[in-house]
Amino acid sequence: MQLFYTPDIQGKSYTLNEIESKHAIRVLRLNPGDSIQLIDGKGSLYTAQITDANPKRCQIVVQAQEREFGKRNSYLHIAVAPTKNIDRLEWFLEKATEIGIDEITPVLCEHSERKVIKDDRLEKVIVSAMKQSLKAYLPRLNPLTPLNELLQSEFRGKKFIAHCHELDKRQLKNEIPGSLSNLILIGPEGDFSEQELTTALQNNFIPVSLGSSRLRTETAALAACHTCNLLLED
């Protein structure tokens, strides 16, 4: 069934915006009486029926609402330095959304080569992945944040920093079982600086390794995301 993202849906009736209306009526050629699915990005999956097939203001009526659809039993926040080639960050966003993630914070590090990102474009990638993988929760994308700000921000759960410095590290996969709320920090191509690492440790981030392979930034971020989902899912 066709799926639409309707973040502002309330009550039993709804009017699709102009773009979605055009897609539903002109592209998909849906008619009054046809059923569609809606997700609000807040956990609800709706089944609805088209009442007015207006190509600019398509009206629908909700027939059923499933709350907490596909709710995960844990919370995952990944903070990652945007890659020089933005495509690599975008695929991480797509794949992490498919696999399961709650919050993403692009962080600005000392060795970051990329210092600007287009939030709206990244948001589109996440929405599209959410629809494609039929998820009802939209992962939260935070604005680009200076690393020090993130290091000192409050987080209820375990905090990890994955880095390549020669230093005692635990294996992330041994830390995750039983830990239902996790913040994992992934550095830029040039890794974190000594100073950044020191500050992270002072702020109770646990230094971890993701395994023996040398991974690119976006691969490391996705591996961390999959590790948490794999080891915490019932």
Place this chain on the structure above:
Amino acid sequence: MQLFYTPDIQGKSYTLNEIESKHAIRVLRLNPGDSIQLIDGKGSLYTAQITDANPKRCQIVVQAQEREFGKRNSYLHIAVAPTKNIDRLEWFLEKATEIGIDEITPVLCEHSERKVIKDDRLEKVIVSAMKQSLKAYLPRLNPLTPLNELLQSEFRGKKFIAHCHELDKRQLKNEIPGSLSNLILIGPEGDFSEQELTTALQNNFIPVSLGSSRLRTETAALAACHTCNLLLED
């Protein structure tokens, strides 16, 4: 240190091919006496020194050879239907090579939308990922193979088929621990046909789920690859 792929290296001296020579001398501006690293794709990592900085026939002499560099303790063969958009298969190849894989077979299924692939281009992606992640073993890429041929071929180890049909499935993550040789089959966007699934079961493939999320073909293949590496790595 600069890394070069030299699959045909033997003995103590070697001459880089014209492309690699040009890269070393004209682009990297290396000089006699400079050290470089070589990988042969068969498990050896060499440290070598440039003896003749010839931009067409750069000669080097091997100073040290490390055998079984980064050898994994398990064997992983993933057979996957090429995606309609070839970029998605290419990124799976890149990421799987980074994370760890031994053999990849693109398979032609009943519901495959893509029926041709460019082996040489895919091979380039794998070689580049191997160099980038400093691995000495080149994953083996087989030619596009009809599914039935693969289903009936010999494999020493556990064989799995990941599919979305309503059918009793085990969780892949519960099957992998202790299983050091695995073949995992990932279907096309349209999933396997009933007939293909039946034939797979007749050939002792174990039906598995990768988790509760609906994953794209290439995401499922990578998730399976990461699951094996995560759960089998010491």
